[in-house]
Amino acid sequence: MKKFCIIALITYSLIGGSTLSKATIVPRVSEERLQLIREIQQKLNLSFHCEFSVHIGQTRKYATANSSGIIMIDRSFLQSADPESIFFAIAHEYAHAYLQHDVLLYGQMTNPKGVNEELRSWTDTRRHFEKEADGIAARKAKQMGFAIEGIIKFILEIPDLEKGVPAEDRVYSKPSERAHYILAVFQSS
Numbered sequence: 001m002k003k004f005c006i007i008a009l010i011t012y013s014l015i016g017g018s019t020l021s022k023a024t025i026v027p028r029v030s031e032e033r034l035q036l037i038r039e040i041q042q043k044l045n046l047s048f049h050c051e052f053s054v055h056i057g058q059t060r061k062y063a064t065a066n067s068s069g070i071i072m073i074d075r076s077f078l079q080s081a082d083p084e085s086i087f088f089a090i091a092h093e094y095a096h097a098y099l100q101h102d103v104l105l106y107g108q109m110t111n112p113k114g115v116n117e118e119l120r121s122w123t124d125t126r127r128h129f130e131k132e133a134d135g136i137a138a139r140k141a142k143q144m145g146f147a148i149e150g151i152i153k154f155i156l157e158i159p160d161l162e163k164g165v166p167a168e169d170r171v172y173s174k175p176s177e178r179a180h181y182i183l184a185v186f187q188s189s
């Protein structure tokens with residue numbers, strides 16, 4: 001039972017109408033935010049022709065995903081961010097999951113020349129995947145009517161954890177370059 005409760009605390013989903021929420025000490029997410037997540041999930045599933053599920057938990061980032069289609073959005077981010085930022089973070093993770101970026105990266109790690117020969121290194125591949133996910137999320141935002149202003153503000157406010165790292169060793173572009181790319185994709189979609 002104890003083990004079950006710990007697992008429930010970490011991974012339980014409010015999306016599927018879980019009855020566990022009242023039994024835990026985790027602060028409740030507002031009904032408005034739950035509805036927002038449900039709507040984003042429905043729209044993205046329809047758009048990607050998939051049945052991924054968005055869960056609420058604690059992540060070290062804004063959101064995470066794996067190619068089995070489980071998207072995890074950070075609880076405190078969900079409670080404090082604006083809808084555009086939440087949409088972008090989830091759509092970015094949908095792109096990673098849909099394109100199976102984690103599987104491809106693992107494949108390259110275990111067989112460096114087998115997956116993406118045109119890309120020089122694992123870091124290059126990661127950078128390429130991050131940009132690809134940003135581009136897809138920007139297009140989805142345009143299609144689904146999420147304002148770009150909030151998304152750009154979000155990207156520019158993300159702390160640059162790679163500050164001072166040479167461009168060729170960075171996984172993410174600099175925030176200003178990332179914002180510029182996202183805006184360009186949005187406007188050209």
Ligand SMILES: [Zn+2]
Binds near residue numbers: 092096129130133
């Ligand atoms: Zn990413």
